[in-house]
Amino acid sequence: MKLRQTWRWFGPSDPVTLDDILQTGAEGIVTALHHVPHGELWTVDDIRKRKELIMSKGLTWDVVESVTIHEEIKTRSGRYQHWIELYKQTLRNLAECGINIVTYNFMPVNDWTRTNLDLTMKDGSKALYFNWYDMALFDIYILERPGAADDYPAEVLAEAEKRFKQSTKESRENLANIVMFGIPGEKKASIPEMRQKLALYRDIDRNALRENLVYFLSQITPVADEVGIKLAIHPDDPPYDILGLPRIVRNMDDYAYILSSVPAASNGACFCTGSLGASFDNDLPDMARKMGNKIHFVHLRNVKKDAAGNFYEDDHLGGDVDMYAVMTEILRIQQGLGSSIPFRPDHGHQMLDDLKKSTNPGYSCIGRLRGLAELRGLELGIVKANGWN
Numbered sequence: 019m020k021l022r023q024t025w026r027w028f029g030p031s032d033p034v035t036l037d038d039i040l041q042t043g044a045e046g047i048v049t050a051l052h053h054v055p056h057g058e059l060w061t062v063d064d065i066r067k068r069k070e071l072i073m074s075k076g077l078t079w080d081v082v083e084s085v086t087i088h089e090e091i092k093t094r095s096g097r098y099q100h101w102i103e104l105y106k107q108t109l110r111n112l113a114e115c116g117i118n119i120v121t122y123n124f125m126p127v128n129d130w131t132r133t134n135l136d137l138t139m140k141d142g143s144k145a146l147y148f149n150w151y152d153m154a155l156f157d158i159y160i161l162e163r164p165g166a167a168d169d170y171p172a173e174v175l176a177e178a179e180k181r182f183k184q185s186t187k188e189s190r191e192n193l194a195n196i197v198m199f200g201i202p203g204e205k206k207a208s209i210p211e212m213r214q215k216l217a218l219y220r221d222i223d224r225n226a227l228r229e230n231l232v233y234f235l236s237q238i239t240p241v242a243d244e245v246g247i248k249l250a251i252h253p254d255d256p257p258y259d260i261l262g263l264p265r266i267v268r269n270m271d272d273y274a275y276i277l278s279s280v281p282a283a284s285n286g287a288c289f290c291t292g293s294l295g296a297s298f299d300n301d302l303p304d305m306a307r308k309m310g311n312k313i314h315f316v317h318l319r320n321v322k323k324d325a326a327g328n329f330y331e332d333d334h335l336g337g338d339v340d341m342y343a344v345m346t347e348i349l350r351i352q353q354g355l356g357s358s359i360p361f362r363p364d365h366g367h368q369m370l371d372d373l374k375k376s377t378n379p380g381y382s383c384i385g386r387l388r389g390l391a392e393l394r395g396l397e398l399g400i401v402k403a404n405g406w407n
């Protein structure tokens with residue numbers, strides 16, 4: 019049995035339309051109700067309308083990415099129990115509409131973080147990039163987080179200071195917008211809002227955040243098990259502590275802790291090779307082997323790191339991640355299952371005609387289409403060579 023080829027769509031305002039997606043050869047859609055504020059209930063009516071829209075084009079809604087977790091759940095403060103009850107009801111509503119894989123993350127404050135959204139590659143295409151010097155520049159000189167300078171090595175501090183001196187008001191605003199970019203179609207944070215959110219985590223260290231995640235999972239997994247939903251926690255991107263915030267989904271130890279602390283059938287992972295591949299410590303094929311059928315969803319993407327840990331997003335089959343080895347492990351897991359694990363080509367370079375269009379960073383059409391085509395070919399080759407079908 020093969021994997022299921024899916025495609026992330028940001029809803030009706032996505033410049034890549036459902037008609038476009040049909041031509042990529044993707045079989046299923048990954049999406050969310052991005053207009054619903056974080057934490058609020060997804061109603062059956064809203065879910066059904068979105069599902070019907072997708073089905074009217076001959077596609078299916080296979081995976082939700084993401085039902086975002088309210089910050090009060092992550093910090094276990096304020097009305098967290100109220101938000102958890104809403105989360106449970108959203109899971110029930112999704113199951114009622116026949117949607118049964120739900121991706122989420124437990125990154126404090128920010129979702130994925132980059133410092134450059136259009137790094138020019140040798141071939142003229144553009145890629146997303148993360149650089150510690152610009153991250154430090156943002157953290158120390160723009161966000162002005164108390165104690166920020168203590169979190170970076172001297173070499174990074176020196177380069178950040180140099181870059182700050184050369185920066186302009188406009189370049190600093192631009193950097194802040196990139197670091198706080200968030201998810202297309204969702205509310206963007208301002209610097210004062212970001213400071214307020216960071217303050218909520220003042221007393222939350224790694225252990226406390228882990229406990230909050232385990233509490234959340236112990237609350238929602240009985241519902242997910244009952245209605246047949248598979249949960250898929252996305253790793254932290256990048257898999258490092260940033261902005262003084264603890265990150266708790268970075269490597270195999272973190273996943274082992276999360277999966278064993280709440281041993282429910284529904285408790286599983288989104289295996290994102292781009293996020294996990296940004297760490298020198300992660301051996302991805304080995305992680306896939308260890309996680310086995312706890313992998314409920316897969317993001318395939320590649321990264322190229324330099325010695326300092328800065329990284330850019332490379333071609334899907336280029337970069338540091340051995341995509342052949344990862345694909346082989348995922349397909350090996352797939353052979354023992356009765357249903358297809360969905361994967362999507364994650365991010366892609368802005369290239370060809372897309373360079374002239376306004377696109378969602380990482381989510382333009384042609385770069386992902388190239389990725390999907392390459393990954394689909396890789397899959398076919400591995401399946402045939404192993405006598406799988």
Ligand code: DNO
Pocket residue numbers: 083084121122123129130201252290317364380
């Ligand atoms: C970035 C994405 C992430 C992911 C969420 C899952 O492109 O992979 O934003 O959707 O972290 O909750």
